[in-house]
Amino acid sequence: MNPHLDKLQSYPFEKLRQLFAGSTPNPAFKPISLGMGEPKHPTPAFIRQALIDNLDGLANYPVTAGSEALRNAIASWLERRYGLPTLDRATQVLPVNGSREALFSFAQTVIAPDTGALVMCPNPFYQIYEGAAFLAGAEPYFVNSDPARNFSPDYDSVPEAVWQRVRLLFLCSPGNPTGAVLTLTDWEHLFALSERYNFIIAADECYSEIYHGDAPPLGAMQAANLLGLTKEGEPYARLVVFSSLSKRSNVPGMRSGFVAGDAQVLKKFLLYRTYHGSAMGPHVQAASVAAWADETHVEENRAQYRAKFAAITPLIQEVLDVQMPDAGFYLWADVTRSGLSDTEFARRLHAEYNVTVLPGSYLARDAHGSNPGRNRIRMALVAETEEGLEAARRIVQFCHQLKSQ
Numbered sequence: 133m134n135p136h137l138d139k140l141q142s143y144p145f146e147k148l149r150q151l152f153a154g155s156t157p158n159p160a161f162k163p164i165s166l167g168m169g170e171p172k173h174p175t176p177a178f179i180r181q182a183l184i185d186n187l188d189g190l191a192n193y194p195v196t197a198g199s200e201a202l203r204n205a206i207a208s209w210l211e212r213r214y215g216l217p218t219l220d221r222a223t224q225v226l227p228v229n230g231s232r233e234a235l236f237s238f239a240q241t242v243i244a245p246d247t248g249a250l251v252m253c254p255n256p257f258y259q260i261y262e263g264a265a266f267l268a269g270a271e272p273y274f275v276n277s278d279p280a281r282n283f284s285p286d287y288d289s290v291p292e293a294v295w296q297r298v299r300l301l302f303l304c305s306p307g308n309p310t311g312a313v314l315t316l317t318d319w320e321h322l323f324a325l326s327e328r329y330n331f332i333i334a335a336d337e338c339y340s341e342i343y344h345g346d347a348p349p350l351g352a353m354q355a356a357n358l359l360g361l362t363k364e365g366e367p368y369a370r371l372v373v374f375s376s377l378s379k380r381s382n383v384p385g386m387r388s389g390f391v392a393g394d395a396q397v398l399k400k401f402l403l404y405r406t407y408h409g410s411a412m413g414p415h416v417q418a419a420s421v422a423a424w425a426d427e428t429h430v431e432e433n434r435a436q437y438r439a440k441f442a443a444i445t446p447l448i449q450e451v452l453d454v455q456m457p458d459a460g461f462y463l464w465a466d467v468t469r470s471g472l473s474d475t476e477f478a479r480r481l482h483a484e485y486n487v488t489v490l491p492g493s494y495l496a497r498d499a500h501g502s503n504p505g506r507n508r509i510r511m512a513l514v515a516e517t518e519e520g521l522e523a524a525r526r527i528v529q530f531c532h533q534l535k536s537q
């Protein structure tokens with residue numbers, strides 16, 4: 133067996149199951165889960181219809197590079213959304229079956245195994261980055277996000293000897309779980325580091341369309357373009373972005389996303405994917421074309437999240453330290469005021485009020501003397517507003533009860 137498999141940690145939800153084992157949630161309350169970041173708004177009817185209308189495609193093997201129509205829809209979306217100069221449909225975009233499989237397989241493509249390579253990950257982070265690093269025969273190196281800098285990872289703390297070994301850097305903006313969006317200055321710094329130490333940046337942008345302020349989150353390709361990095365040499369050199377329809381269009385079950393950026397890197401990734409057998413089903417490709425071409429449903433989806441966050445966040449703020457995120461659908465709250473650890477908070481909230489939240493320490497690793505998720509909880513505001521409000525009321529009651537004990 134591949135010995136690297138033994139390095140994989142159990143998933144946060146498995147840890148949660150173990151945490152809750154042996155305690156029965158209070159039957160006086162109906163269960164409400166803010167645990168999993170699974171979109172719950174309905175899939176738009178036109179996307180469902182496009183899937184049905186294109187079932188004839190099942191009779192053919194699809195190509196890994198995707199149809200011309202899909203590559204065009206993706207490139208056009210990127211150009212519109214980020215104000216990019218015309219992209220080469222043949223070389224600068226590639227469909228993937230959701231960003232998760234792509235984030236994982238990308239590391240297998242770009243890492244030379246067992247060469248002492250490091251894969252840099254933010255901390256807290258999306259667990260796939262870590263597993264991707266291990267199974268590519270590399271080691272993850274965690275850079276703690278800093279609440280004082282809007283949760284931006286503190287790259288200045290990284291020693292020179294570490295940078296020398298970094299071959300791949302995972303980034304998540306808007307971040308899961310923090311909701312933080314990297315700034316143009318952050319990107320300028322990162323692009324300079326990538327050039328100096330010759331590593332590839334994998335920018336995970338799957339939450340880019342759910343945002344709470346007026347300005348849409350800055351994208352990595354947009355930043356590269358604004359910084360003039362598309363004008364000379366190879367455009368988007370050493371940069372690949374990962375995006376997805378799962379959250380944007382409420383189709384997590386459809387498994388559709390894309391990668392875009394450095395054409396040289398994507399050429400190798402396409403080769404890898406051809407062998408891996410990861411072509412997207414023709415009906416999914418057709419439905420994805422329809423989804424990327426429409427913004428109305430995305431605006432409606434965003435409006436629903438905004439209303440939900442506006443209603444729920446102030447309630448939670450009464451009892452826990454939490455700020456409105458820049459983007460995404462999580463609240464990343466500090467539970468220190470409650471007097472409980474993140475795990476104890478989650479365990480008791482579940483037992484006493486039947487509300488599930490995820491302990492922050494499950495989403496981060498101990499690194500450099502601390503676990504930056506400790507004393508925080510992640511709440512995914514994915515369900516209907518009324519259910520989220522009910523969960524918030526119970527959290528407020530729970531915290532008041534803790535104070536009076």
Ligand SMILES: Cc1ncc(COP(=O)(O)O)c(C=O)c1O
Pocket residue numbers: 169229230231232233258304307308336338375376377378379384388389
């Ligand atoms: C940060 C982050 N990246 C990627 C994904 C994967 O999303 P998908 O594979 O549905 O595109 C998720 C899913 O929750 C996520 O939270």
